[in-house]
Amino acid sequence: MTGGEAVVRTLEALGVTHVFGIVSVHNLPISDALGRSDTITVIRSRHEQQAAHAADGYARATGRLGVVLTSTGPGAANAVAGLFEAQYGSSPVLMITGQTESRFYGKGKGFLHEAEKQLDMLRSVTRRAESVRRPEDIVGSLLAVAADCRTGRPQPGALEIPIDYQYAVAEHPVPEAAVAPAPRAVPDPDALAQAVELLDAAERPLIWAGGGVVSADASTQLTELADKLGAPVVTTIEGRGALAEDHPLCLGARTERGALAPVVADADVVLAVGTRFQNYATRMWQLRMPGKLIHLDADPSVIGRNYPATVSLVADAREGLAALAAAVSPRGADAAYVDSARAALAADNEALAGEIGPDHLQICATMRRLLPRDGIIARDSTVPVYLWGNRLLPILEPRTSLRPSSVSIGPGLSLGIGACAGTGRRTVVMAGDGGFQLGIGELATVAEHNLPMVVCVFNDRGYGVLRVIQDAVMGKRANVDLHTPDFAAVARGMGLAAERVAGVAEFETAFGRAVERDGPTLLDIDMEALAPISFPLPPHQRRR
Numbered sequence: 387m388t389g390g391e392a393v394v395r396t397l398e399a400l401g402v403t404h405v406f407g408i409v410s411v412h413n414l415p416i417s418d419a420l421g422r423s424d425t426i427t428v429i430r431s432r433h434e435q436q437a438a439h440a441a442d443g444y445a446r447a448t449g450r451l452g453v454v455l456t457s458t459g460p461g462a463a464n465a466v467a468g469l470f471e472a473q474y475g476s477s478p479v480l481m482i483t484g485q486t487e488s489r490f491y492g493k494g495k496g497f498l499h500e501a502e503k504q505l506d507m508l509r510s511v512t513r514r515a516e517s518v519r520r521p522e523d524i525v526g527s528l529l530a531v532a533a534d535c536r537t538g539r540p541q542p543g544a545l546e547i548p549i550d551y552q553y554a555v556a557e558h559p560v561p562e563a564a565v566a567p568a569p570r571a572v573p574d575p576d577a578l579a580q581a582v583e584l585l586d587a588a589e590r591p592l593i594w595a596g597g598g599v600v601s602a603d604a605s606t607q608l609t610e611l612a613d614k615l616g617a618p619v620v621t622t623i624e625g626r627g628a629l630a631e632d633h634p635l636c637l638g639a640r641t642e643r644g645a646l647a648p649v650v651a652d653a654d655v656v657l658a659v660g661t662r663f664q665n666y667a668t669r670m671w672q673l674r675m676p677g678k679l680i681h682l683d684a685d686p687s688v689i690g691r692n693y694p695a696t697v698s699l700v701a702d703a704r705e706g707l708a709a710l711a712a713a714v715s716p717r718g719a720d721a722a723y724v725d726s727a728r729a730a731l732a733a734d735n736e737a738l739a740g741e742i743g744p745d746h747l748q749i750c751a752t753m754r755r756l757l758p759r760d761g762i763i764a765r766d767s768t769v770p771v772y773l774w775g776n777r778l779l780p781i782l783e784p785r786t787s788l789r790p791s792s793v794s795i796g797p798g799l800s801l802g803i804g805a806c807a808g809t810g811r812r813t814v815v816m817a818g819d820g821g822f823q824l825g826i827g828e829l830a831t832v833a834e835h836n837l838p839m840v841v842c843v844f845n846d847r848g849y850g851v852l853r854v855i856q857d858a859v860m861g862k863r864a865n866v867d868l869h870t871p872d873f874a875a876v877a878r879g880m881g882l883a884a885e886r887v888a889g890v891a892e893f894e895t896a897f898g899r900a901v902e903r904d905g906p907t908l909l910d911i912d913m914e915a916l917a918p919i920s921f922p923l924p925p926h927q928r929r930r
Contacts, residue, residue, distance in 0.1 A: 387555065387556075387558055388415050388419070388552065388553060388554065388555055389415060389521050389524050389547060389551045389552040389553065389554055389556070389558075390413075390414075390415025390416040390417075390418060390419040390552045390553070391415075391419045391558075392524045392525055392556075392558035392560060393416050393419065393482065393524060393528060393547070393552070394416065394419040394420055394422075394423050394426065395419075395558070395560040396524075396525050396528045396529060396560055396561070397426060397453060397528075398423065398425055398426065399560060399561040399562075399563070399564055399565050400451060400529075400532050400564075400565050401450060401451070401564055401565070402426060402450070402451055402453050403425060403426060403427065403450070403808070404426065404427050404428075404429055404444055404452075404453070404804075404807055404808055405420060405426055405427075405428050405429070405441075405453045405454070405455055406428075406429045406431050406437040406438075406440040406441045406444070406452070406453070406454050406455070406804065406807075407428070407429075407430075407431060407434070407437045407454050407455030407456055408430070408431060408432075408433075408434060408437060408455070408456065408457065408461065409430075410456070410457030410458075410461055410484065411457070411498070411499075411549075412457045412458045412459075412461075412483075412484025412485070412486075412499055412549050413455055413456070413457060413482075413483070413484045413549075413552070414549075414552075415549075415552035415553050416455060416482065416547075416552060417455070420455075427807070429803070429804075429807050429831065429835060430831060430834065431800070431803075431828065431831055432827035432828055432830055432831055433464060433825065433827060433828070434454070434456045434457075434461050434462070434464035434465040434468070435464050435465055435466075435467045435468045435796075435825075436468070436797075436799075436800040436803075436825045436827075436828050436831075437454045437455075437456065437465065437468070437800070438454045438456075438465040438467070438468020438469055438471075438472065438479065438481065439468045439471060439796075439797040439800035439801055439804070439825075440452075440454075440800040440801070440803045440804035440807070440828075440831075441453055441454040441468070441472075441479045441480075441481075441804055442468060442471060442472045442475065442477045442479050442797075442801060442804060443764060443788055443800060443801035443802060443803065443804030443805040443808075444804035444805065444807060444808040445472075445477045445478050445479055445540075445804070446475070446477055446600075446601075446785065446788050446801070446804075446805065447762055447785050447786075447788065447804065447805035447806075447808050447809050448785070448805075448808040448809060449601070449603055449785065450478075450808070451478050451479075451480055451532060451535060451536060452472075452477065452478065452479040452480065452804065453479075453480050453481075453482065454468070454479060454480070454481045454482070455481075455482050455483075456481065456482075456483045456484075457483065457484055457499060458483055458484040458485050458486065458499045458501055458504060458546065458549075459499030459500065459501040459504065460499065461483065461484075461499075462481075462483040462501065462504055462507070462508065462546075463501075463507065465481055465483075466507060466508070466510075466511055467794075468797070468800075469481060469508070469511040469512060469542045469544070470511045470792065471790055471791065471792050471794060471797055472511075472541075472542040473511050473512065473513075473541060473542050474791045474792040475597070475624065475790075475791035475792070476539050476540050476541065476597060476598065476601060476624075476791075477540055477541075477542065477601075478535040478536050478540040478541065478542070479535065479542040479543075480531060480532055480535050480542070480543050480544070480545070481508070481512075481542065481543070481544040481545070482528075482544075482545050482547065483504070483508075483544065483545070483546050483547075484499075484546065484547060484548070484549050484552070485501075485504065485517065485546040485547060485548040485549065486498070486499065486500050486501075486548065486549065487548055487549055487550045488519075488548040488550055488551065489550070491548060504546060505517050505546060508544040508546070509544075511542065512541065512542045512543050512544045513534060513535075513541035513542070513543060514530075514531050514534040514535075514541075514543045514544075515531070515543060515544040515545070515546075516530070516531055516544075516545050516546075517545075517546045518545065518546070518547045518548065518551055520551075521551040521554040521556040522556050522557065522558070524547060524551065524558060525558050525559055525560055525561075526559070527545055528545055529561075529565060531543040531544065531545050532565075533565075533567070533568060536567040536568065537567070537568040538571065538684045538685060538702075539598065539683070539684045539685035539688075540601055570602075570701075570702035570704065570705045571684055571700065571701045571702050571705065572701055572702070572705045572706075572709070573682070573699045573700070573701035573705065573706045573709055574699070574700070574701075577697055577698060577699050577700075578699065578706075578709055578710070578713065579713075580697045581657070581680045581682075581697045581699055581710060582710065582713045582714055584655050584678055584680060584696065584697060585615060585655060585657065585680070585710070585714050586714055586715050586717075587655075588615075588617075588653075588654050588655035588678075588719075589654055589719065589720045589723070590652055590653050590654045590655075590719060590720050590723040591615050591616075591617040591653065591654070591655045591656075591657065591719055592617060592618055592619075592620065592649065592650060592653035592655070592656045592657070592727075593608070593611070593612055593615075593617050593618070593619040593620070593656075593657045593658075593659065594619075594620050594621075594622075594641075594650075594656055594657065594658040594659070594661060595608055595619055595620070595621045595622070595625040595628040595629060595659050595660065595661070596621070596622045596624060596625045596658070596659060596660040596661025596662070597622060597624025597625050597660060597661070597791070598625075598659060598660015598661060598683060598684060598703045599621075599625055599628035599659050599660045599703045599707070599784075600624065600625060600626075600627060600628050600660075600784045600785060601660070601703075602660065602684070602702050602703035602704040603704060603784070604628070604659075604660075604702075604703040604704035604707050604708075605627070605628050605629065605783075605784040607703075607704055607707035607708045607711055608628050608629055608659070608703075608707050609629055609630075609633070610707075610711045611707055611710055611711040611714070612629060612633075612635050613635070614711055614714055614716050614717075615714060615717065615719060616635070616717065616718035616719040616724065617635065617657075617719050618635050618636075618637050618649065618719070618723075618724060618727040618728075619633075619635050619636050619637060620637045620638070620639070620640065620641050620646065620649070620650070621636075621637075621638060621639050622639055622641075622661055622664065622667045623639045623666075623667070623776050623787075623789060623791075624789075624791055625639070625660065625661065626638070626639050626776075626781040626787040627781040627782070627783055627784040627785065627786055627787050628784055630781075630782050630783065631780040631781050631782060632780060632782060634728075635724075637649065637727055637728075637730075637731050638731065638777065639667070639776060639777060640731065640734055640777065641667050641668065641669075641673060642666050642667055642668070642669050642673075643734050643737075643777075645730045645731075645733050645734035645737065646730055646731070646734060647669070647673060647674070648726075648730065649726065649727045649730050650673060650674070650675065650676075651673075651674045651675075651676065652676075652723060652726070653676050653723075654676055654678060655676065655678045655679075655680065656675060656676060656678070656679050656680070657680045657682065657710075658679060658680065658681045658682065658683075658693075659682045659683070659703050659706065659707060660682070660683060660684075660703040661683070661688075662683075662685075662688040662691060662692065663691075663692040663693055666793075668692065668693075671692055671693075675693050677696070678696045679693055679694065679695050679696050679697075680695065680696065680697045680699065681693075681695035681697070681698055681699065682699040682701060682703065682706040682707070682710075683699075683700065683701075683703075684700070684701065684702050684703065686698070686700045735778065738773070738774065738777060738778055739778075740920075741773060741919070741920045741921075741922070742770075742773050742774050742778070742919050742920070743916070743917035743918060743919055743920070744917055745889070745890045745916040745917040746770060746773070746774055746916060746917070746919055747774070747778075748890045748894075749770075749890060749893055749916075750774050750775075750778050750779050752890075752893065752894045752897055753779060753814065753897065754779060754780050756897060756898055756901050757812065757814060757901060758811070758812055759782045759783060760782075760783050760786060760811055761786065761811060761812045761813065761814065762785075762786045762787075762788065762802065762805045762806065762809065762811055762812070762813040762814070763775070763779065763781065763786060763787055763788070763813075763814050763816070764788040764789070764798055764799075764801045764802030764805055764813060764814070764815045764816070765787075765788065765789040765798055765815075765816040765817075766789070766790065766795060766796065766797065766798025766799070766815070766816065766817040766818060766821045766822065767789070767790055767793050767794065767795045767798075767818070767821060767851070768795070768816070768817060768818025768820075768821060768844055768850065768851070769818065769844070769846070769850040769851055769913075769919060769921055770816060770818075770844045770913075770919070771789065771816050771818075772851065772921070773919060773921060775789075775816050776789065788801045788802070788805055789801070795818070795820060795821030795824060796821045796822075796824030796825050797825070798815055798816065798817045798821065798822070798825075799815050799817060799822065799825045799826075799828050799829075799832075799841060800825055800828055801815075802814075802815040802839055802841075803828060803831060803832060803837060803839070806837045806838060806839050807835065807837060810838075811838075812838050812839075812840070812901060813837070813838065813839045813840070814839070814840045814842060815839060815840070815841045815842060816842050816844065817841070817842070817843050817844070818843070818844050818845075818846070818849075818850065819843055819844070819845040819846065819847060819848070819868065819870045819873070820848060820849045820850075820868055822843050822873070823868075823870070826876065829841075829876070829877055829880040829882060829908070830880050830881070832880075832882060832906045833880050833881030833882050833905075833906060834881075836904075836905045836906070837905075837906055838903075838904065838905065838906065839906045839907070840897065840900040840901060840906070840907050840909065841877070841882075841906065841907070841908040841909065842897075842909050842911060843873050843908065843909065843910050843911060844911050844913055845870060845873065845910055845911060845912055845913055846913040846914065847867065847868055847869075847870050848866050848867040848868045849866045849868070850913075850921070851921070852866045853866050854921045872886075872910070873886075873908060873910040874886045874908060874910045877908035877910075882905070882906045882907060882908050883900070883903060883905065883906070883907045883908075884907065884908040884909070884910065885899075885900075885907070885908075885909055885910070886909075886910045886912065887909050887910065887911045887912065888912045888915035889915050889916070890916070893909070893911065896909050897909065
């Protein structure tokens with residue numbers, strides 16, 4: 387078979403069902419073979435960066451390998467920002483790209499799309515990147531990079547294949563059966579025994595659940611352990627949905643809020659799972675931890691990096707939580723501690739309601755009421771997301787909450803595209819007008835594939851977060867006010883249903899129609915028509 391056919395046959399063996407990308411002269415044989423696949427759907431993106439973000443969203447929502455296909459040179463360079471986000475968010479994204487003909491590779495002759503240092507570029511945003519050096523090596527190299535993406539802490543990987551190898555006919559050892567991921571790492575018995583001893587003796591245990599719980603599909607095990615210990619659970623933003631946020635022990639992603647700081651400080655044992663304690667979640671690492679910390683993570687390099695661990699458990703989150711749940715003694719945490727934790731959450735909810743005002747509070751409630759429990763919420767980086775999308779909007783199931791982990795602007799729409807394409811479930815996108823314009827061309831992708839999405843553009847005609855920082859730090863504004871198009875007209879021109887929304891009553895009616903519609907809808911929400919929203923200066927800016 388040709389090298390292109392070998393790539394597609396191998397992807398099929400890996401269980402890949404969707405490939406995101408753009409056809410190019412340097413991936414034509416692969417694209418041709420994809421067009422003949424009975425099991426793989428190609429989602430035709432409009433920009434390689436957004437294709438990588440879509441593959442990332444697919445991986446996060448489905449738990450399967452996300453695949454992006456690009457051209458060599460400029461196409462591969464375009465996708466780097468998407469791989470950067472996947473790396474930051476610990477997402478298993480595999481990028482396949484072309485390369486110039488092998489006879490010209492590395493000679494600097496100025497061939498079309500020539501990128502001699504493409505591999506170095508890809509290695510800067512992946513854990514493993516390889517270049518195929520013989521046609522017969524395509525299958526083995528592809529399997530090796532895919533395995534690395536799915537082993538331990540998920541990470542992106544990349545493979546470049548010279549175009550002549552894609553056309554060449556050769557013997558390719560494609561696996562007959564499906565290729566399973568590597569076995570999950572289990573905890574060391576001695577370390578596990580130490581962790582169980584600490585938890586059995588704890589009176590005020592607290593569980594800190596990160597994105598690793600979600601990516602390991604460990605929600606059931608986390609819930610079992612929390613119930614057995616009677617322990618409150620805080621999550622990171624990436625960990626939202628690891629424990630349903632309507633569960634009585636769930637405190638949500640609030641550790642950066644002052645009201646929840648005493649809950650963490652008063653715990654006598656904290657079990658942290660699948661987290662590296664990023665800056666916002668720890669108030670720039672100023673959040674005080676108790677003396678005893680059990681840190682469970684598949685990546686040993688993150689344990690102890692930001693907070694010293696009393697017990698280190700290097701293991702897959704699902705395996706580690708299952709082992710702990712089986713070994714700890716059933717007990718109830720100190721009732722006064724649990725009550726104080728719930729009171730802190732209630733107080734913070736009240737404070738947040740005051741900060742966001744009645745209109746945004748009603749929009750938040752409307753979204754949750756009308757969206758199915760397993761509906762997906764993909765959020766970009768914008769003021770409503772910071773203030774209530776990441777906090778107050780309840781997440782009720784794992785793999786239904788997505789956002790740019792690196793806090794970049796622009797990936798939200800494409801994260802939603804990948805999630806919606808992979809699951810077929812209703813998907814809501816929350817974006818600001820500034821970030822949305824970085825990927826506005828992907829509306830054509832949404833329309834072409836008739837994805838059941840509701841794209842909510844919160845329009846304040848500029849970069850709202852940066853306005854707040856500039857006003858407070860510099861006393862003046864520069865380059866933050868934007869000319870914005872008529873988003874509803876643009877969406878209709880792309881083939882979507884679309885409405886302009888002014889006020890909460892209009893939002894509820896329009897959102898209700900959008901959720902019931904078979905295809906996609908864009909809502910252009912005028913933030914100037916809503917009650918003012920208070921945006922406190924981010925903690926890392928206050929010290930300047």
